[in-house]
Amino acid sequence: MASDALAIEGLNAWYGDSHVLQDVSFRLRDGEILALLGRNGAGKSTCVMSLMGLVARRAGDVRLFGESVARLAPETISRRGIGLVPQGRRIFSTLTVRENLLVAKLPPRAGRAAWNIERIYDLFPRLRERERQLAGSMSGGEQQMLAIGRALMGNPRVLLLDEPSEGLAPLIVAEVGRTIARLKSEGQSIVLVEQNLRVALDLADSAVILTTGRCVYAGSIEDVRDNEALIAQNLGVFGGH
């Protein structure tokens, strides 16, 4: 369907002989947020890394706005329009904030407002204040903002956020949440990996739940919210960690 930003069909991934992602299928509609949920080790990061081509052994199809990217190299996939904010942020700690942003710049997309450094600083004023600071010397929250800003500099058509709230204080989690909501209001399609169920319930339109590498739920976020048994079985205690 033309309104699918991402269509994942029968995605499988292996680390050596270990078959960690098994026949995962779901769709992300254009302009929506899909929450990818599951316990530690369920395969969430493997899933988003597979979408980027970052897992060496994988099978299945990944279509970005109708075009298959499943067999492309990671760099080509990011040029086509999938941007990843990896778990643990992985910013370049020995580069400044500004340098981290500039190295990630990719051409703009037709029909979409282009990201540039000023627009990132408007989204995260704190990064403007710290633009000459070495990224590794910043707080965890600031590094997360930088990681999101860096991914946006690539003008992604789909943004993958792998646990953006992990390890952050509640006030900073709320700030990152507001930023994600703002990005959505500007039309950004997002896959949000979250262990903080509250954050996911607040932000997402739809949800996918993985349990030991298999998709046990794909549907609306409302149906997750109302299904205590589904939450208890697959996500643990309501409210996250």
Ligand SMILES: Nc1ncnc2c1ncn2[C@@H]1O[C@H](COP(=O)(O)OP(=O)(O)OP(=O)(O)O)[C@@H](O)[C@H]1O
């Ligand atoms: N590089 C790797 N080599 C071998 N096994 C791996 C590798 N990375 C992850 N795994 C295994 O694959 C499975 C899925 O891991 P993954 O990191 O995708 O889970 P996750 O849902 O992101 O967990 P978390 O919530 O802790 O981030 C786990 O059993 C993990 O131990």
Ligand SMILES: [Mg+2]
């Ligand atoms: Mg993970």
